[in-house]
Amino acid sequence: MRKLSCIFVTAIFASLPSLAFAAGAIDGGTKQAVNWVAIGMFVAFVALTLGITYWAAKQTASAADFYSAGGGITGFQNGLAIAGDYMSAASFLGISGLVYTSGYDGLIYSVGWLVGWPIVTFLIAEQLRNLGKFTFADVTSFRLGQTEIRILAACGSLVTVAFYLIAQMVGAGKLIQLLFGLDYWMAVVLVGGLMMIYVTFGGMKATTWVQIIKAVLLLMGATFMAGAVLYKFGFSPEALFAKATEVHPKHTAIMEPGSLISNPLSAISLGLALMFGTAGLPHILMRFFTVKDAQAARKSVLYATGFIGYFYILTFIIGFGAIVLVSTDAAFLDGSILEKTKSGIAAIQGGSNMAAIHLANAVGGNIFLGFISAVAFATILAVVSGLALAGASSISHDIYAMVIKNGKANEQDEIRVSKIATLFLGVLAIILGIIFENQNVAFMVGLAFAIAASCNFPVLVTSIFWKGLTTRGALIGGFLGLISAVVGVILSPAVWEATLGNPKGSAPVPLDNPALFSIAIAFAGIWLFSVLDRSARARADRDGFDAQYVRCQTGIGASGATTH
Amino acid sequence: MDARSLEAIQRDPDYKELVRRRSSFGWTLSLIMLVIYFGFILLVAYAPKFLGMRLGTGVTTIGIPIGLFVIVSAFVLTAIYVSKANSKYDTLIRRIVEGA
Numbered sequence: 239m240r241k242l243s244c245i246f247v248t249a250i251f252a253s254l255p256s257l258a259f260a261a262g263a264i265d266g267g268t269k270q271a272v273n274w275v276a277i278g279m280f281v282a283f284v285a286l287t288l289g290i291t292y293w294a295a296k297q298t299a300s301a302a303d304f305y306s307a308g309g310g311i312t313g314f315q316n317g318l319a320i321a322g323d324y325m326s327a328a329s330f331l332g333i334s335g336l337v338y339t340s341g342y343d344g345l346i347y348s349v350g351w352l353v354g355w356p357i358v359t360f361l362i363a364e365q366l367r368n369l370g371k372f373t374f375a376d377v378t379s380f381r382l383g384q385t386e387i388r389i390l391a392a393c394g395s396l397v398t399v400a401f402y403l404i405a406q407m408v409g410a411g412k413l414i415q416l417l418f419g420l421d422y423w424m425a426v427v428l429v430g431g432l433m434m435i436y437v438t439f440g441g442m443k444a445t446t447w448v449q450i451i452k453a454v455l456l457l458m459g460a461t462f463m464a465g466a467v468l469y470k471f472g473f474s475p476e477a478l479f480a481k482a483t484e485v486h487p488k489h490t491a492i493m494e495p496g497s498l499i500s501n502p503l504s505a506i507s508l509g510l511a512l513m514f515g516t517a518g519l520p521h522i523l524m525r526f527f528t529v530k531d532a533q534a535a536r537k538s539v540l541y542a543t544g545f546i547g548y549f550y551i552l553t554f555i556i557g558f559g560a561i562v563l564v565s566t567d568a569a570f571l572d573g574s575i576l577e578k579t580k581s582g583i584a585a586i587q588g589g590s591n592m593a594a595i596h597l598a599n600a601v602g603g604n605i606f607l608g609f610i611s612a613v614a615f616a617t618i619l620a621v622v623s624g625l626a627l628a629g630a631s632s633i634s635h636d637i638y639a640m641v642i643k644n645g646k647a648n649e650q651d652e653i654r655v656s657k658i659a660t661l662f663l664g665v666l667a668i669i670l671g672i673i674f675e676n677q678n679v680a681f682m683v684g685l686a687f688a689i690a691a692s693c694n695f696p697v698l699v700t701s702i703f704w705k706g707l708t709t710r711g712a713l714i715g716g717f718l719g720l721i722s723a724v725v726g727v728i729l730s731p732a733v734w735e736a737t738l739g740n741p742k743g744s745a746p747v748p749l750d751n752p753a754l755f756s757i758a759i760a761f762a763g764i765w766l767f768s769v770l771d772r773s774a775r776a777r778a779d780r781d782g783f784d785a786q787y788v789r790c791q792t793g794i795g796a797s798g799a800t801t802h
Numbered sequence: 803m804d805a806r807s808l809e810a811i812q813r814d815p816d817y818k819e820l821v822r823r824r825s826s827f828g829w830t831l832s833l834i835m836l837v838i839y840f841g842f843i844l845l846v847a848y849a850p851k852f853l854g855m856r857l858g859t860g861v862t863t864i865g866i867p868i869g870l871f872v873i874v875s876a877f878v879l880t881a882i883y884v885s886k887a888n889s890k891y892d893t894l895i896r897r898i899v900e901g902a
Binding site for chain 2: 342345346348349350352353355356357359360361364475476479480483490491493494495496502505506509513533536537539540543544547550551784785787788791792793794
């Protein structure tokens with residue numbers, strides 16, 4: 239295994255010179271010119287994180303080290319790492335780009351991404367820490383049938399991770415192509431390769447520190463940008479909004495909800511997916527096992543909510559700053575589109591997702607542009623690492639150790655399986671990233687949230703709070719939620735019409751996000767098949783609740799931190 | 803944990819108080835968050851013109867402070883829960899664990 243990984247590392251580094259050469263060759267072509275400042279800063283970030291991975295690898299010996307960093311992360315550190323996991327490139331570039339094109343609509347989205355966190359604090363975080371060890375399936379299968387529930391949890395986790403991962407990989411390839419002037423496939427291989435190194439060598443400890451560093455850099459960069467924008471307007475938001483409504487083709491319409499939310503039911507459905515999906519994302523849930531106890535878990539969500547909320551307020555200012563400073567500056571616009579549409583907003587080079595990147599150049603020049611580009615790349619790396627670790631843990635801990643080996647796996651074997659699973663997921667992510675290069679993957683993050691909200695969340699919350707839940711009820715309800723979410727997305731306008739090319743208005747399901755009915759189906763299925771369940775297994779499931787509830791409330795018997 | 807100490811904990815008045823208080827508080831706060839957020843979403847869906855009303859003579863609309871309020875309320879509700887848990891629930895839990 240070690241040897242295999244070494245070969246891999248050598249291969250990555252051997253490809254670096256040719257990478258730089260190839261990048262140089264396309265200078266001045268259709269792609270962005272190679273940005274040496276950005277590449278320099280990114281290389282510095284990679285060197286630092288590889289150093290941390292080396293340090294973490296020396297301390298990662300047991301399964302607890304690998305999956306949960308030995309429970310030795312503090313509440314504050316974990317809060318930053320959760321924020322790092324959650325503030326993906328999609329939310330940084332995507333939301334500021336959305337504010338750039340539609341103004342207020344961007345704020346509606348950011349609000350949705352944030353409101354799941356209080357729910358996680360009130361109902362999930364402490365309970366999860368008290369009952370689980372490495373994955374959230376430890377909690378859902380606490381008193382239920384191990385085999386069935388582990389398989390369900392692994393399916394829910396892996397499907398969520400897969401869609402999230404594809405969206406991140408494709409976004410990474412496109413972004414890096416624009417930022418660094420690298421070929422798409424090289425960017426995807428680079429991201430996948432670095433991710434495999436972080437996770438296989440450094441496990442949760444390295445992944446956590448990559449998240450923390452990236453979160454700090456991203457918060458610093460965004461603070462500087464928003465501060466520079468406000469400084470230009472004498473720290474008066476009103477002056478900023480006034481100038482933005484003057485130069486934006488939609489004028490004062492950007493100050494109110496726009497066309498983005500046209501169907502009320504769609505809006506509610508998306509809201510449900512965002513709110514409850516957060517509480518069902520496996521890579522987020524896994525973070526609560528990295529702290530020493532329930533109190534630290536609770537504190538870490540408070541820090542995370544603060545950082546994420548602050549960050550979303552910054553992206554709103556950044557989006558408006560871009561309207562004023564980017565859409566009016568010919569240097570950032572595509573001349574031919576500008577001629578056709580007469581709108582600086584539509585003519586932005588590289589599309590609206592580049593609004594924050596161009597703004598960095600506008601307020602801080604080339605050096606700051608390089609910094610923000612490197613941070614955006616680092617952001618993707620950190621998020622995919624967290625996802626890969628969550629997926630690999632589900633394969634090695636839930637499937638290999640608990641189902642195949644019946645909970646009697648040798649710890650070193652389990653870690654080895656986890657590392658192999660990481661390599662497998664990394665290669666898969668690279669292949670899928672390349673396959674989906676020219677597909678519209680925007681719906682995939684929404685789908686990942688819908689599945690997390692319809693399969694993982696209902697099973698998790700009922701297993702913690704409802705005595706009547708049985709193995710059969712959880713299994714059938716969970717799979718019904720999973721299947722209805724996936725089918726609902728395929729039949730939605732976003733996929734049926736926009737991706738599969740069927741005529742407009744022909745989508746069998748009018749909602750863009752299925753959460754409204756798929757969450758209801760999951761809970762109804764869980765309730766119905768639990769209530770009807772008269773099996774001996776069901777009696778054991780219900781009898782196990784009291785002991786579980788006492789541990790969940792008090793933490794007596796919860797797995798502690800390993801000491802180093 | 804054997805069956806006897808389990809029953810002893812369940813009879814412990816501190817445990818009963820912890821469960822009653824924390825459950826009702828957690829679900830109440832969750833409900834408040836749901837009402838605030840879906841209140842906002844319903845305004846977006848059914849009353850976009852209300853959110854577009856201007857504050858005073860400038861271009862800033864009432865939707866901006868309302869949106870910010872939802873973001874800040876998420877943090878404040880979390881902070882209220884955490885401070886209560888740190889001061890009240892942890893004390894109860896410590897007493898239960900020591901008694902067990």
